[in-house]
Amino acid sequence: MNSIPVKPRCAAPRWPVAALWVGLAIFMLGGCASVPKPESQLNSAQQAVYQADGAGAGQFAPSEMRQARGRYEQARTLVADGKHLAARREAELAQAYAELARAKALAERAAQKADRAESDVARLAAEAGESR
Amino acid sequence: MIRRSFCSVVLAVTLAGCATPPSPELETAEAEFDALRSDSQVTDNVPLAVSEAEDALRAAQEASQLEQRNHQARLAMVRIQIARTQSERREAEKRAEAAARRAEEIRLESRGREADAARERALQAEQRAELLRSQAEAERRRAEQAREHASQIKAELANAQAELAELKPRLSQRGLVLTLGEVLFDFDSARLKPYTERIMTRLADFLRQNQDYGLVIEGHTDSEGQADYNRELSRSRAQSVAASLQQQGIRSTRMRVDGLGEIRPVASNDTDAGRRQNRRVEIIIQEP
Numbered sequence: 001m002n003s004i005p006v007k008p009r010c011a012a013p014r015w016p017v018a019a020l021w022v023g024l025a026i027f028m029l030g031g032c033a034s035v036p037k038p039e040s041q042l043n044s045a046q047q048a049v050y051q052a053d054g055a056g057a058g059q060f061a062p063s064e065m066r067q068a069r070g071r072y073e074q075a076r077t078l079v080a081d082g083k084h085l086a087a088r089r090e091a092e093l094a095q096a097y098a099e100l101a102r103a104k105a106l107a108e109r110a111a112q113k114a115d116r117a118e119s120d121v122a123r124l125a126a127e128a129g130e131s132r
Numbered sequence: 133m134i135r136r137s138f139c140s141v142v143l144a145v146t147l148a149g150c151a152t153p154p155s156p157e158l159e160t161a162e163a164e165f166d167a168l169r170s171d172s173q174v175t176d177n178v179p180l181a182v183s184e185a186e187d188a189l190r191a192a193q194e195a196s197q198l199e200q201r202n203h204q205a206r207l208a209m210v211r212i213q214i215a216r217t218q219s220e221r222r223e224a225e226k227r228a229e230a231a232a233r234r235a236e237e238i239r240l241e242s243r244g245r246e247a248d249a250a251r252e253r254a255l256q257a258e259q260r261a262e263l264l265r266s267q268a269e270a271e272r273r274r275a276e277q278a279r280e281h282a283s284q285i286k287a288e289l290a291n292a293q294a295e296l297a298e299l300k301p302r303l304s305q306r307g308l309v310l311t312l313g314e315v316l317f318d319f320d321s322a323r324l325k326p327y328t329e330r331i332m333t334r335l336a337d338f339l340r341q342n343q344d345y346g347l348v349i350e351g352h353t354d355s356e357g358q359a360d361y362n363r364e365l366s367r368s369r370a371q372s373v374a375a376s377l378q379q380q381g382i383r384s385t386r387m388r389v390d391g392l393g394e395i396r397p398v399a400s401n402d403t404d405a406g407r408r409q410n411r412r413v414e415i416i417i418q419e420p
Contacts, residue, residue, distance in 0.1 A: 089203045092203075092207055093203075093206060093207065093210070096207050096210035096211065096214070097210060099210075099214055100210050100213050100214045100217065103214050103217040103218050103221065104217050106218075106221050107217050107218070107220045107221035107224060110221045110224035110225050110228065111220075111221075111224040113224070113228050114224040114225070114227035114228040114231065117227070117228045117231035117232055117235070118227065118228075118231045120231065120235060121231045121234045121235045121238065124235055124238045124239070125234075125238055127242075128238050128241065128242045128245075
């Protein structure tokens with residue numbers, strides 16, 4: 001009986017292994033639970049919406065602006081509900097849409113400016129042609 | 133065994149989180165990004181926006197969780213749209229810049245054209261002035277030549293005067309009038325006396341040198357005798373003068389011959405002296 005008893009391999013150091021699994025499970029679940037409040041994403045989104053608004057995106061890119069505002073509001077609601085990960089994603093999307101709205105507004109204004117410049121040139125050319 | 137199975141299941145679930153289930157959103161984003169990157173206009177215009185879209189796409193590709201991958205793929209799609217929009221904006225700016233450059237060119241051209249036109253006007257004015265000057269100069273020279281010509285003619289006439297003195301040249305409204313008196317003809321004859329040839333030669337010389345001058349040759353008589361006869365005689369005498377000049381090369385078309393008879397006396401027919409004066413041939417040299 002002084003021989004070493006044969007034990008199942010998996011169960012050999014029983015507690016350390018169980019502890020490892022529990023720790024892993026806690027870590028994975030905690031991955032969700034420990035998402036911090038997306039303060040900086042909310043701030044960035046808000047700032048992007050302001051800038052888009054300032055660029056006239058409400059007029060030139062209304063649908064993107066609606067997306068940006070809607071998602072920003074949604075992000076705030078989610079934060080209030082403690083759903084930080086979803087809130088962060090909404091805030092990131094809100095920022096992206098606000099930047100798209102701003103880009104569209106600037107592009108539209110640039111196009112209008114180019115159209116004006118081209119019609120000015122056409123007028124100038126016509127006048128120069130007449131005086132020739 | 134139950135425990136072992138539990139271990140395996142936990143492991144499988146854990147690994148499944150790492151494996152990549154298909155994500156249509158990511159595939160769409162990848163396709164969109166490929167299209168974006170192969171558009172050289174976009175990559176030239178907004179390289180920074182393209183690399184931001186690429187970063188977003190890579191974040192999606194590297195996301196281990198499906199939900200996170202889809203989220204990152206959506207963000208990447210928006211980044212791609214932003215890159216396209218910014219490229220469009222850059223294109224519009226290029227159009228505006230090109231238009232501004234063209235406008236500047238047109239302004240410069242038209243300013244240059246105005247300057248050219250002003251230069252052209254100045255040049256034309258200068259040429260007009262030059263033309264007027266040269267016209268005035270030509271006019272002056274013509275007048276000068278006319279004066280010289282006139283004085284030359286006067287001189288010639290003066291030279292001729294010695295020889296033509298007998299012809300009593302006088303200026304009338306009709307021109308220079310030379311009078312060939314009775315002394316040049318035999319009585320009742322139309323023939324010129326021989327020594328008058330010299331006078332005719334001199335006159336012919338003058339007429340050759342002054343081709344524009346015309347001649348009227350008029351014969352006159354006194355009131356003795358029949359008027360018809362007198363007219364005929366005066367005409368014959370005038371004709372003789374014309375014939376003499378014609379012999380010396382003066383075209384008959386330059387000469388008009390008239391026989392006026394007794395109707396235009398220059399003196400009284402009551403005296404011999406008067407009648408002598410009335411018997412004459414007048415040569416009127418007419419200026420052109």
